[in-house]
Amino acid sequence: VGTAQECCDACKAHARVCGAPGAGGRVYLNRSWEGKVSAERCAKTMTSNELGTHAAQACNVFVFCPTPPSAGGLCWSNDVWNHSSGECWLKSQAAPQRPHAGAFGAYPDAYRKKHRTAPEKVQWMSGALHPGPVTVDGPHWHW
Numbered sequence: 001v002g003t004a005q006e007c008c009d010a011c012k013a014h015a016r017v018c019g020a021p022g023a024g025g026r027v028y029l030n031r032s033w034e035g036k037v038s039a040e041r042c043a044k045t046m047t048s049n050e051l052g053t054h055a056a057q058a059c060n061v062f063v064f065c066p067t068p069p070s071a072g073g074l075c076w077s078n079d080v081w082n083h084s085s086g087e088c089w090l091k092s093q094a095a096p097q098r099p100h101a102g103a104f105g106a107y108p109d110a111y112r113k114k115h116r117t118a119p120e121k122v123q124w125m126s127g128a129l130h131p132g133p134v135t136v137d138g139p140h141w142h143w
Contacts, residue, residue: 001031004125007064007088010040014090015129018042019058033086057092061099063126064088075123078115078142096128101138111141 001007010029017028024044031040043056065075065087073085093099103122112118128134 001088004064007062011059011062014059059090060096061091061093061128067123096130098135098137099128101136103139
């Protein structure tokens with residue numbers, strides 16, 4: 001997506017459509033990126049860490065990579081992937097009023113010493129779908 005607002009809107013659309021029983025396979029968003037349009041569909045099961053054994057949950061938190069191509073177009077993460085400008089991760093957490101955050105703000109000096117490619121500050125943006133105040137639980141640095 002192009003902006004953090006579009007990522008938030010995708011999370012809202014996912015919550016609205018995919019939170020209903022039997023929503024697996026339904027289109028929640030028609031997304032346009034680099035001239036192509038794709039239909040984003042509700043998952044039937046979780047397919048990442050849960051090996052497809054748990055029912056998919058509606059989005060209530062999201063993470064967005066805002067780094068423009070003119071500034072390198074990447075958001076650093078302590079994994080093997082290159083995360084690109086416009087990446088929008090739709091997530092579900094048990095307590096969206098207190099979302100768990102792996103990282104935010106400045107990376108600690110000791111962390112940057114161990115992870116030499118880490119920038120000074122976390123580049124990702126995030127948000128939570130919650131009507132009241134939100135208090136971030138973290139950061140929980142992954143060393």
